[in-house]
Amino acid sequence: MNVLMYLVPMALLLGLTGLIAFLWSLKSGQYDDLDGAAVRILPDDDIEG
């Protein structure tokens, strides 16, 4: 069971990293314009439209 001593903290740390990443993405405004993100990838930057 010694394996738990480092696997459990690792699992928690990974989970916490995910949470912090989400909170950061929320704060940096990545969810403010969901529809815009979908259409913004369409135009090609190198072709004058």
Next chain:
Amino acid sequence: MAETVDLSMFVEPGAAGASHMTLAVDGVACAGCIRKIESGLTKLPGVIDARLNFTQRRLAVDWRNDEIDAPRIIEAIEAIGYHAHPFAPERVEADDTAQASWLLKCLAVAGFAAMNVMLLSVSIWAGNVSDMTPETRDLFHWLSALIALPAAAYAGQPFFRSALRALRARQLNMDVPISLGVTLALGLSLFETATHATHAYFDSAIMLLFFLLCGRYLDLTMRRKTRLFAGNLASLKAEFAHRLEPSGELVQIPAAALHPGDRVLVRPGERIPADGTIINGTSDIDESLVTGETLHRAVRSGMTIYAGSINMSGALTMRVTASGAGTLVDEVERLLDKAVEAKSQTVRLADRVARLYAPVVHATAALTAIGWLVAGASLHDSIVIAIAVLIITCPCAIALAIPAVQVVAAGSLFRSGVILNGGDAIERLAEADTIVFDKTGTLTLPEPRVDGNAGIDPNVLERAARLALSSRHPLAAALARVAQDRSPYPGAVEEPGQGVRAIINGTEARLGNAEFCNVVGNHPIAARDGTASFITFTHNGSVATIPIRQTLRPDAVAVTKALRKRGLDLIMLSGDRTAAVAPVAEQLGIQNWRGGLTPAEKIAAIEQMQSQGRRVLMVGDGLNDAPALAAAYVSLSPITAAHLTQAHADALFLGELLKPVLQAVIISRKTRALMKQNLALAAIYNALAVPLAIAGVVTPLIAAVAMSGSSLLVTLNALRARSRAETRS
């Protein structure tokens, strides 16, 4: 005329001589538009950044003050081919945005905790049936506690706060049993963990919070979406006023920035931007949006005029006044205060269920504990079982049952052109049994139309209509609608307050008032008809007098018939003259109608109906309808309604048709049926789960499965609100 535009109201000062402004942009439909606007603006000297939010159709611009200013930026957007309107977000919207991001944070924390606790719980469940040592189980329980307790303390705040508020007001809402369930589940689990027991309920408590937060967040998202849309519409409609500075200079400013005492010039064809008294000029004004009266009122110096009326003929200079005692606006506001106060807080379905539910649940738990004690169980076991009852009855499904349906229904309503101001409007719409209609602007179109039966030669009408395209006068705008050829005549000149002239096929044509067209004498039709306005057209010696009047919404007859078929009693209460109301009532087959009503009489009529036990849906648009809308059980306004009126309506409808009113009734009735169905599903779930809990055989695994299962079931059932409502309509 070069006129300065003052947009300082919308501009936020930034750091080091920079400024920021938000604009609502009309007509953005694709990726190309985003690119065109953003790159077009950033190319301008002085613009630091331009970012278009496609979801909100709003553009945020930052610029340096010494190189460019707000009006020039708007001009630049116009030049690119889009209409942009400066935008001042309302307080409610800012609050909602803050609330949404808070809920999302709580949701994220609860989601993270639920995943990690479940990871540990599944290990425990598997370990309990295999070879896990009690020490490892204890370690896992403590780890779960370590995650669940802080997470619940953070993510549970929306529920704890609301429950505390309700308890302080000596009331019960759904959040009381939720908070109690979560707190007890955590407390019990902690106790069980400390005493090395087999079961702990950390996973149930945190999952419950996660599901409930999903429901809350969905509910708020729905409200935000409709508010956002309404906010954009309001800024597209925002009025500008021409303020006369003491120096005699004319400055264009947003109507919302006017202060009492300001002098304002109102040109013919413009809307009066604020309440005030006329200090110079005479004119006729159309007050249909204010009083419902379709006959124009002649005004002169010293008379009071109201925001929302349209100046029809002469230029007016007015002084803005705060609503003084004895004016119509003052009267409306006084009545409004009374109506809002008197409107008994209607209890939402969810809260009604909560009032019934909470005592029953708590009594059941208490009885369970007593029952087990009497049956000879230990105090510890009895309390553990009683708490298991509280956890399993925690109204997860019930708390999701209603918001989930509301969100889906609000989407359906939105696609049918109905924007909800509040979530509980759906329930009240479904319960309405009487519809009270205002006439002007509600049953009739908000703008007047050319009378099709006037017998005017179609060729002449077409020429007049095409010429009308070059004028901004409201009557001309009505005439311009019938033009087949939508290109204005080249070289057409508008004489403000007079009319337009242009050379058509080599000869001059004129459209405007009789003097402008050199026509003297009475209008042939005017003599026998006081309900129309007239616009004169002369060309090549032929003279046409075109009547323009209020007409019914094109589907009014069909919609009123369909509403009656659904068992609704239709009544018309109008502020317009009886002579103008009677023909409309006859045409629509409304037997119960009254004309010439004051705002107070409208309220009295509605209150009388409500005292007879009727539930009144009021549909109206005028300023004079605002108190009646607030007094009615539920209310609808067209989007063209006066500002104050819109603010007091439960929902707004878009477009020229009356059909959204019918749709609102149909969809909300379906929705209510689904809500009840969902509550029944949740009740069945409780009926199955509670005996298990009372019997003391509920393990955390059973609790977790039952809870997720019931939440999923009600959410899936809610999705039917969409397909059902839309396929049947």
